[in-house]
Amino acid sequence: MHIIFTEPHPNAPGSVLIKNKESFPQPRLFLIGSFGVLGTDGQNYTPRSKKARGVLALLALAPRGTRTRVWLCDRLWSGSTAENSATSLRQTVFELKRDLGELAGELLEIDRSTLGLRLDRIWIDVHAYVANPAEYRASGVNMDTELLEGMDIPDEEFEEWLRMERQIWHDKIDQIHDTPANQTAIISQIDYAPGMTMPSVVENRRKLFSLGFLQNIRHGCGAETEHLADCLLDGVAQNLQELQPIDIFDFRDTNIQEDHARQNLHADFFIRVRTLQVQNALTLTFLTYRASSMALEWSQSINAPISEILSGDVPLLQGFIAQNVDRLAKTLFSSQGQSEIPGAAESTAIGYSALNMLFQLDQTSLQRSAALLDHAEQTTSNSIYPALKSYISSFIIGEHLTDMNIESINETRRLADSVVGDNPFNSISIACLGHVMGYVFSEHAMARNLLERALNLNSNQAFVWDHYALHNIYAGNYDQAYAAAKKANYLGSFSPISHSYDTTLCMAATMVGDHGTAINAGRRVLSKQPKFKAAMRYLLANYGMTGQVDKAKDIAQHLLDLDPKFIDPEQQKARFRLNDKAAETNILQSIRVGLDN
Template sequence: MMSSSHDFILKLAGPVRLIRSDGLDITPKAAKLKALLVLIGTGTSMCRPRAFLQDMLWSRSDPERGGASLRQALSAARKLPGSVPDLLIIDNGSAALNPARIRIDLALPRNCIEIPEFAEGLDVADPEFEDWLRDRRSEFADACEKLPASASAMQVLAERVAPPKVIEAARPAIVICPPVCDDPSVRAHAEILSADVATHIAQIGDADVLLDHRTPGHGKRLAVKVRAMRQGPGMSFQVQLSEVDVPRAIWFGDVACRNAPGVNQNPQFDRLLIEAAAASSAYFGQLGPEGEPDDAMLAYQMYAHFPFQAGPKLERFEAWFSRHADTAQTRAIQLAWRARLRLVSLLENARPDNNAFGEATEFSRAAISLSTDDPVVSAIAAEVALHVEGKVELAGELARLSAERRPRNPFIQAIYAQALARSNRPKQGYAVAQRALHLAAGQPNLSWWHAICASTAIQLHRFSEARKHAELSHFLAPTFRPPLRFLSALRFHDGDEIGAARALCTLQSLEPGFSLQRMADRSYPVASLRGTKLLAVTESGLL
């Protein structure tokens, strides 16, 4: 019977052994379960992000299959014969060994002649784990040679063997691969294109740009590879996006330049960046198996699912934010997107919510206080200032600064367009809105960008163009309310009373308590219609 203040000891010097306090060996036989215990036990505070564990032990599996395998392994580890339910603590983002139940033992056996190997005999056929284990074994051997086998020395040894703390959230990453070139003269152009594509994808969401796919601490990763060829006086480029963990291409794009000196001015490069951003948003923006958002992928998921409309998806995101409202851990971007969801509730006029005004402002200001240099955070703050607080000048300045820093981000540009139009610069606002629509090509929820174009065109009094965009927006998202409001007014202005009445009846079915009198009220969200003759629809008697 061993003497210990803990119920379990995980021995890592020599063969991996999980020993109960009464001396019973309950070590799992499966190599991956042993590896799971070793990885978690050597993490900071005996805790590891689930994405790290998946990357270490199932790096060759596709993300969904790897995630399922990890869940099964964690479940099996919790049910080890002779164990206890709270030995392994699991939540959505991490797995940890309970420090009140277990301690890690790296002490060398007494009077040992040869230094044992760290996790001796453990063999898991995964290249990521093999690399990690090789490094840990080397560090363990070096430390054993330099330190006496005393309790204090073993404490230092344990700290050395434990790898550096990994990034808490397994952030997505873009890996820049060396370009493939048939001529040295095109290499510099190919390298610039690689960097441009990677940076643009990273800035659309919130990803790291890496030069080596082996960098630890990341979740989903996309590789950018450019192939460049010399074609007479010009060049041709092919860009490929592929998964790093599972060799699978997800997108190809190409562009040809007739004259090398003009390669940087070729407008087709814009198209490449736009298409690559759309493909990466779809890839990184996938929700989890249970349909839950993921903090690390939040920015991409907000793009991919953009809860612009009231309904179950908006409520799901709202519920997720409420569950992750720990201000000690909340990031600025979380608060900003949460502010935007409250803004959506207001603009959609989904249900009476007296708290939404205050919460939108509160979350927005808290986000800015945490990060003044994130353009997406600033852009959302501009949107809240514009639509909730009525601070047009402040909104314009915040949106301008954000747009200057992210000139190819369609979401930021659309917010800037609204701020311009409301700042008595409708012509410039409409031009920026059209640019935003161009940049958003291929992005999901294109209806929102068409609605912004309709809104800014109305303020420029280009009603026929506004109706075109509103009709497209309504076609793409039949229950999206802003375009229905625009259409009721624009159709009535064009003499299409039947079409106007249809739009009003649809609004009435979507918004409890909707009426023409309600629409005419200054609190109703149709700011772009005010000051124009389009609000004549509120006196039409069509409802």
């Protein structure tokens, strides 16, 4: 907790009244612990509105202190229309300027498209402590003090951003504490902007998250249904562990009681499944308990005829596995540091965080993801980390975030070659490798072999089906791609990266001529991630194919704003990367509708 040297601002929680103020050479912004803004004379300028504080926090942790208005609206009003969120942002900026008073003109840069915070004119605790660990040690801040403590803005996009920033801050604290006071911190070759994490070179001492599986409850189950509860739990365990190392304690086959488990096992949550069969109908209920109290955290159920649950044509059980994995991951990784059990497990959630960062589709997120994976690869032996590092190369090419030089290509090769040997049983690792082999190196036969192996390992992973669909698009197998994309879209509908699965569905639907599905999927993508250039390219093609000239022109202009080189016909071929020349010609002709008007 920071002590703020001022009388408290009205409605500014966390301010502390003390007798004497302190003067500073620059205004100060506190993000660790209670949020607060102080002027050079110690006067409190903390904004009163939650959203105004949120804007300031988003800018303070942004690269170069700048964000577009669209990006800010997506984090603070993701459920609103573009017009309503823009209006809300204007009102919030007014409130921010009002509460900052004389500091507003000095610190804020505001234009029609962006908001900025002049990082050179304000002291920010996070940046100052990373730049100078001695200053952090002298501050007396406890390493368990949370970043943006108590900041409660009820928007899923903001909560996801805050969770990732807190993770990054935890990693920085680990580095500061593990670096001797007289030793200069080791800097990665990546050029880190302010607010960006640096990989640690010391042993990762954090424990893993942990789950305890309790005995299932079965009512009325026959021989054909009594195994389904175990299939559900086993599927959830496999999906979780492939992306994020996690400890699972399985007590389904023992007589251990819940109170004994709670007292003797430092799990974060306990899980069980209840199965109820009434004639030909089956209800499966997934129950999640907080370990500290054994109180029910949440539950969710499906009810359907037994034939539909068992049918491979309608993958209800697979969808229910994926749904519970995504909800459980959010519960686990957003609860970090909140466990009430002394000595309870804690984790950096690196695999989960790094993958989600990649799909934010900007240079800063790419670098942050690489930094987290560097940290993990140096401290933990797990194939998912080098696999995800190699997977970054597909973003460099597909979204043109930076250039691939020969060193990057060789490093990608090295990482890819190491993945299968380290762990040939992780479907996400194998799928990452398969995508890199096909998309980056155009080795499509090897890519297909790897992706089919990944599907055989785990057919419940949306990520694997999605990349199997992408491979078939690039290989010209469009019907197969469309079927796989629809399955990935279904399984990944609750995933934080569902917009990626929508993008693949848009691409596959385009190639089979289902323009309605393609356009709807593409529009869903851009409502969630307005910078996804792959979705824009295929949406442009569909508007061209369906003669929607005005919409084609609008999306073409937006795309060229983000990727000016796309105007070059050779670059257009490189962006689509299609091996089928007839399909390539059709796509390139269709996009001219928007580009030539």
